[in-house]
Amino acid sequence: MKNKGEIYRISGPVVIITGLNTKMYDVVKVGNEGLMGEVIGIEGDKSTVQVYEETSGVRPGEPVENTGMSLSVELGPGLLESIYDGIQRPLPVLKEKMGDFIKRGVSANGLSREKEWDFVPMIKKGDKLNGGDIIGTVQETKNIEHRILVPPAISGTVSEIKKGKFKVDEVICTLADGKTLTMMQKWPVRKPRPVSKKLTPSTPLITGQRILDGMFPVAKGGTAAIPGPFGSGKTVTQQQLAKWSDTEIVVYIGCGERGNEMADVLYEFPEIKDPKTGRPLMERTVLIANTSNMPVAAREASVYTGITIAEYYRDMGYDVSLMADSTSRWAEAMREISSRLEEMPGEEGYPAYLAARLSEFYERAGKVKALSGKDGSITVIGAVSPPGGDFSEPITQNTLRIVKVFWALDAKLAQRRHFPSINWLNSYSLYTKALGPWYDEHVSPDWVKLRNDAMELLQKESELQEIVQLVGSDALPEDQQLTLEVARMIREYFLQQNAYHEVDTFCPMDKQFKLLKSIMSWGDKAHNALDGGAPIEDIMKLKSKDDLAKVKYEKEFDTALGVILKTMEDEFAKLRGK
């Protein structure tokens, strides 16, 4: 058994090594600089390695060493507020070690070994422990209590448990058989963490975005995809979700995206306050930033790094949401590596295992009963960047087969500055039914019907629009003109939402309900008035209609809406009186 070999061949991020005894997915240190790589193929005594760092200047014959470990992440206190690259190296530490530019051959621990955490035990000597049990807590950030878990494979009786300040790699608990536990554990990223049971999602993820919460909700523990051509607002939507989702923990993976946008996130998140707790959003967030010009193999790994961290917090009993921007870049990284390996390509050059990898990833979402007995969930929201905005390409299609919610971004809407530019006709959510009881209880028993009525109206609008395109709107009968107007109100007053407006950026469920209800009831009243003989010109001129347009921007929403509803009553009463 040799664990030292040498490089045989180098072609970009793919390196073939020889003379080393390896297992699939072992992490190896390649070359004189010890570049990190992962075994992805074995043939005879040669192993194929994808290297997570730049390989310029590396020569055949340089030594290779096998660590014998799979690609793993460090899990423990200190994950929150961190900013990692694709293989869990903290970017601030990298900056300190190698300056403003990413150089290579530098390793950095995912968790700080210096920082001490105040550990409070929850168990005592003699207790029997199983994998996944909670042994104590650490206050990780102001509002998040980090629950220290027994690694899934370990069980035994406690012979000693400590209390007080410790570093993550110091022993806090000893078992009867001599095994020791620290606050940190490692977990291989490509392997899902075990749970005791998968549950059915039943509560919606509240995002404060009207088109999402109101029209196409995703459940906590569900999966959603946002495909859209460039410039249709994918990233803004993802960032809005990361900012306002009502989960306790957010993992945001910037996978192969723009450096300047990542910088924007890094600057903005510490500044924004969580609407629930009033604390900076960063305190509940883990960021993974692997921009498009960082090594491609690390991009491939970044998605797994992110979901493993999400699973760890889920196992503590938290609701976690994970945003991956963009899964297309991840798939492209797979394609690039696959083509370097000269594998037989599937559709559009993507490897034949693309569909399997995508579904494996999305399957790691879900609501679960964790080994500790607590309920937790991971909601996965993946952005897809279809080439040319063509939804028939392999990544979009394979993703749609798996996810339950589809938010179709539309470049046409973006061009007319309708934001969020999610097409209400093409999008769908398969959770609306399962979430019905929740809405009845927490929003209003009228909500589901109200939503369906609004959707029906929008559908009707699109049919009428086809006629309008041919004959002009004046040629329609008056009641249909009114229908068009109400649909326009739903689109502009309800669906449109300004992510950059201090009030409108987040819209609670209650406000969504009241706003939609007011618009719909304006529509009902208007139709009644029309039937009663009121001229349509007068109805269109009502002040209450224009007032409804701007009420979403009001700080004192309820008061403002009350005034408008009053005006509305008066105006329609007057119309009837005529």
Place this chain on the structure above:
Amino acid sequence: MTKEYKTISQIAGPLIFVEKTEPVGYNELVNINLPDGTTKRGQVLDTSNDIVVVQVFEGTGGLNRDCGVRFTGETIKLPVSKDLLGRILSGAGEPLDGGPRIVPEDRIEITGAAINPYARLPPKDFIQTGISTIDGMNTLVRGQKLPIFSGSGLPHNEIALQIARQARVRGSNEPFAVVFAAMGITNEEAQYFMSDFERTGALERAVVFLNLADDPAVERLITPRLALTAAEYLAYEHDMHVLVILTDITNYCEALRQMGAAREEVPGRRGYPGYMYTDLASLYERAGVVKGRKGSVTQFSILSMPGDDITHPIPDLSGYITEGQIVISRELHRKGIYPPVNVLPSLSRLMNSGIGATRTREDHKAVSDQCYAAYAEGKDLRGLVAIVGKDALSERDKKFLEFADMFEDRFVRQGIDENRDIETTLGIGWELLAELPEAQLTRIDNKYIQKYHPAHKAKQE
């Protein structure tokens, strides 16, 4: 290290295969000595104990199996110094202007390392280009990469030059430089750029890299990297604000495809290599502002869309990397409008951080959004008018139709030397919006209407 090998086993297109070498580094620079005494340069693409694959930058013409191959032991580096300013170099970095060789202060690897995202500063300094469609509707900021998506026969060169002439950050007099890299453009186009640089005196603060249409295609793969290395050096070592103009990205991608085919790689969409996204990203992402450093690199690349097709892999992948795009329209060009920028598919992703009360003016976003919405609606109505005639439109719709025409005529159209400041641009926007019924201005906050709408403004004064 300078052992010469005479073991070329195969020459295929731009590639040579060398056998029985001592270990050779990946991406290493290679000198190839021809029997006639000339030297060509190349780069290692694939290396193993048995065989080394080298791509030859000047093309493999004249090579045979007797050529000597020397591996230099280092990757390709650009000699840099402040004296680069004012120089004209070839696509491979050799002086073309008859001047002396650059006496280097440093030699920098041209592949360039990725900026640590944590070390980046989000770009937010407004660059005024003097062009309304850009400043008003798709604002450029320092550190951004904003390409022009154009087509053959459209005036993208004029627009790029106008921007290079007029671009400045308001109220600042900081040192400013232009790095211009031509990839496979014609001699005539190159002359046009050069004479404009000379006419306006811009050459003194410019570095020019020229790879022309008849220069070897493989050289195009290093030209933009040389240019960006020079730009980063001037920006981060000499605190300059550098505007990089790369033209034409399409030629670069063609060269990439050619290399991929020569290496018998599995092709991706339309024969372009599967790694084209990563490769393009390694160019585009070399723009930005770094914390604690004064300079910045802003990219303004030109990309001609084959067949005016924005879904073609080159513009498509570019659009996913760059922070927006300026789209040139053949329709507007045919109408005789300069600059024929179609604002609807154009976009600047960093616009919101570069505008507003402290940077441009408080009503900027509102005016821009309203113009966008109104113009989009007006343009839609044109389709309707073609079917039902203008008379069938409602009064409201007629106003929007007129708005679209006026918008193209007064807001989009401007002179090739007309340098509009942002107040002028927004002023024109307001004049046009004033033609619409005030109740239709739903995107604009009432307080801005009171303050800037010509009707109310006149009352106040």
